Amino acid sequence: MSLDRAQQLEMFRRMLRIRLFEEAIIAHYPVGHLSIGQEGAIAGACMALRDDDYVTGTHRSHGHPIGKGAEIDPLMAEIFGKRTGICKGLGGSMHLTDTKLGLIGESAIVGGGFPLATGAGLSAQVRGSGQVSLCFFGDGAVNQGTFSESVNMGAVWKLPVVYFCENNGYAVTTPVEKSHGQPEIARRADGYGIPGVVVDGQDAEAVYAVTLEAVERARAGEGPTLIEAKTYRFDEHSNRLAIPIEYRSKEEIEHHRNERDPITLYRAVLQARDLLSEVEAIEEEVRKTIDDAVEFAKASPEPEMSDLWDSMYVNPIGMQAGAEGL
Amino acid sequence: MTMRNATQKLSYLQAIVEAQREEMRRDERVILMGEDIAVYGAQTLFDEFDEKRLRNTPISENSFVGVGVGAALTGLRPIVDLTIASFCYLASDQIINQAAKLRFMTGAQLAVPLVVRTSTFYNNRTAAQHADRPYPLFMNTPGLKVLAPSNATDAKGLLKAAIRDDDPVVVFEDINLWGKKEEVPTDEDFLVPIGKAAVRREGGDLTIVSIAGCLPHALSAAEALAKDGIEAEVIDLRTIVPLDKETILASVAKTGRLVIADNSHKVGSVASEIAAVVSEEGFESLKKPIQRVAAPQVHVPYNAALEKQLFVSKDRIIEAVRAIA
Numbered sequence: 001m002s003l004d005r006a007q008q009l010e011m012f013r014r015m016l017r018i019r020l021f022e023e024a025i026i027a028h029y030p031v032g033h034l035s036i037g038q039e040g041a042i043a044g045a046c047m048a049l050r051d052d053d054y055v056t057g058t059h060r061s062h063g064h065p066i067g068k069g070a071e072i073d074p075l076m077a078e079i080f081g082k083r084t085g086i087c088k089g090l091g092g093s094m095h096l097t098d099t100k101l102g103l104i105g106e107s108a109i110v111g112g113g114f115p116l117a118t119g120a121g122l123s124a125q126v127r128g129s130g131q132v133s134l135c136f137f138g139d140g141a142v143n144q145g146t147f148s149e150s151v152n153m154g155a156v157w158k159l160p161v162v163y164f165c166e167n168n169g170y171a172v173t174t175p176v177e178k179s180h181g182q183p184e185i186a187r188r189a190d191g192y193g194i195p196g197v198v199v200d201g202q203d204a205e206a207v208y209a210v211t212l213e214a215v216e217r218a219r220a221g222e223g224p225t226l227i228e229a230k231t232y233r234f235d236e237h238s239n240r241l242a243i244p245i246e247y248r249s250k251e252e253i254e255h256h257r258n259e260r261d262p263i264t265l266y267r268a269v270l271q272a273r274d275l276l277s278e279v280e281a282i283e284e285e286v287r288k289t290i291d292d293a294v295e296f297a298k299a300s301p302e303p304e305m306s307d308l309w310d311s312m313y314v315n316p317i318g319m320q321a322g323a324e325g326l
Numbered sequence: 327m328t329m330r331n332a333t334q335k336l337s338y339l340q341a342i343v344e345a346q347r348e349e350m351r352r353d354e355r356v357i358l359m360g361e362d363i364a365v366y367g368a369q370t371l372f373d374e375f376d377e378k379r380l381r382n383t384p385i386s387e388n389s390f391v392g393v394g395v396g397a398a399l400t401g402l403r404p405i406v407d408l409t410i411a412s413f414c415y416l417a418s419d420q421i422i423n424q425a426a427k428l429r430f431m432t433g434a435q436l437a438v439p440l441v442v443r444t445s446t447f448y449n450n451r452t453a454a455q456h457a458d459r460p461y462p463l464f465m466n467t468p469g470l471k472v473l474a475p476s477n478a479t480d481a482k483g484l485l486k487a488a489i490r491d492d493d494p495v496v497v498f499e500d501i502n503l504w505g506k507k508e509e510v511p512t513d514e515d516f517l518v519p520i521g522k523a524a525v526r527r528e529g530g531d532l533t534i535v536s537i538a539g540c541l542p543h544a545l546s547a548a549e550a551l552a553k554d555g556i557e558a559e560v561i562d563l564r565t566i567v568p569l570d571k572e573t574i575l576a577s578v579a580k581t582g583r584l585v586i587a588d589n590s591h592k593v594g595s596v597a598s599e600i601a602a603v604v605s606e607e608g609f610e611s612l613k614k615p616i617q618r619v620a621a622p623q624v625h626v627p628y629n630a631a632l633e634k635q636l637f638v639s640k641d642r643i644i645e646a647v648r649a650i651a
Binding site for chain 1: 384386388390392398400401424430435471491521567
């Protein structure tokens with residue numbers, strides 16, 4: 001099934017929201033790990049999901065809720081650490097989680113999301129809810145034990161999970177070929193008896209198509225799929241990390257920025273389909289959404305110490321704010 | 327429906343199985359996961375529930391605990407059997423970084439109604455990699471509740487309360503108590519409240535706070551001391567987090583003397599925390615220094631005679647009491 005016009009424009013909107021959200025971060029509150037360059041992989045995958053499908057993410061967390069369609073104001077306020085933030089200012093840049101859209105945590109422990117996504121798939125299977133769980137992770141996370149442990153459990157129990165690798169080529173500074181005995185990540189699927197698929201992560205519609213196929217397999221009870229989307233991170237691993245070595249060449253970075261920008265590529269596709277005026281309207285709309293979100297975040301109050309205590313337990317049994325000795 | 331006040335004679339281990347059976351019957355969201363769960367006491371559950379709700383897991387401790395967390399986030403109430411408490415270290419990333427923190431880190435958007443069951447296998451000739459009692463590690467982790475029942479009734483009532491609780495709970499079961507039988511309530515709604523210690527023996531001369539499998543030793547020490555005219559009050563802690571300071575402080579206010587029996591390693595132990603709390607909040611009541619009876623800071627040896635000497639015994643408790651009597 002291909003995307004209709006409204007869905008194509010929505011996918012473009014989500015990609016652009018990720019890009020401009022992060023450009024606003026660079027301009028106004030320079031923290032965190034940016035997804036600029038990886039928007040096609042993220043939005044393409046999310047467009048294949050239902051609103052009630054589950055998503056787990058990573059420390060590079062901004063794109064996942066935006067890709068799933070989350071409201072921008074609470075995400076921007078979270079970046080600023082404000083009380084109106086989606087996580088009340090307690091989670092921050094690496095943990096933008098909006099549970100209203102099925103996000104169940106962005107793990108800044110690399111590989112921490114594999115078991116959570118697998119458990120959400122188990123839950124969907126036990127409850128017979130028809131939901132699917134999609135696990136975003138990077139190429140570096142594949143070398144954590146939780147990848148092997150969790151994908152194996154997903155395969156053994158035929159859980160409705162899509163393991164989606166945003167392979168941007170580098171685990172911080174270490175290239176895939178220097179950290180993987182066998183650098184084709186999709187081929188790891190063979191070890192668990194599940195399909196492994198490679199897709200161009202800069203081609204959002206191609207990502208959508210392979211993800212949809214995996215989602216449909218999962219929903220039909222046929223178990224997990226491993227997708228490797230080949231993408232590229234335009235900026236540094238982290239905004240605040242000054243990396244003294246040149247681990248990737250300027251030519252390589254410029255090539256991706258100039259020739260392989262997923263937003264430029266998709267804009268050209270939509271223009272060729274006579275959707276330029278719609279695209280321009282979206283560009284104006286998204287700029288305003290982001291500007292408004294920055295104003296909202298700046299004007300929002302700081303969280304209180306009591307918010308920390310109030311977020312600890314559902315049922316604190318004496319372990320609340322002001323409890324003596326705690 | 328069973329009669330209120332009706333009981334049946336169950337071992338500690340049988341009581342755990344019955345707690346799980348009752349809660350699985352009561353709430354279809356309850357599932358049980360773990361390695362070889364059919365072997366470790368739960369075989370009769372397989373007669374009643376299917377493999378959808380009873381998951382025999384691969385040997386992947388960190389991930390199957392995390393799978394439990396993920397399922398807890400999304401509408402189930404999983405019980406994860408982590409079998410041997412020394413395996414907690416393998417799963418500690420998912421217990422500490424995910425289960426304990428996810429509610430907080432999402433600004434209370436999420437809840438983690440997960441129970442992790444695990445057994446302390448000390449005094450069992452399994453050597454140092456199987457014999458730990460690591461509950462102090464989890465006492466030092468905000469966001470968890472930590473239980474350590476000492477008898478069959480509490481094993482059942484506390485586990486049922488844990489399964490119904492909306493926060494992550496780690497239950498330390500003590501294999502030295504597995505075979506101990508007693509009359510256990512059969513009422514399906516019999517719960518032991520989390521966070522309440524129990525006074526097992528009243529006395530006015532000193533307080534013994536006992537954790538998990540120390541209780542039989544504490545009670546027999548108290549009986550022996552009574553023959554010499556020393557009346558010990560014995561408190562069974564039952565819940566490690568939240569700590570029932572009120573019961574401990576009230577007893578120390580009465581007796582002025584405190585001995586704490588804890589089979590974890592002495593440094594940074596639960597006993598240490600209780601001693602600190604009583605020093606901070608009950609110092610004026612104390613007539614003598616607090617005594618900790620705990621495992622020394624060496625590892626658990628294979629040799630049975632040496633192993634036995636590391637742990638709390640009637641004689642070690644009596645010796646500690648004599649030092650402050």
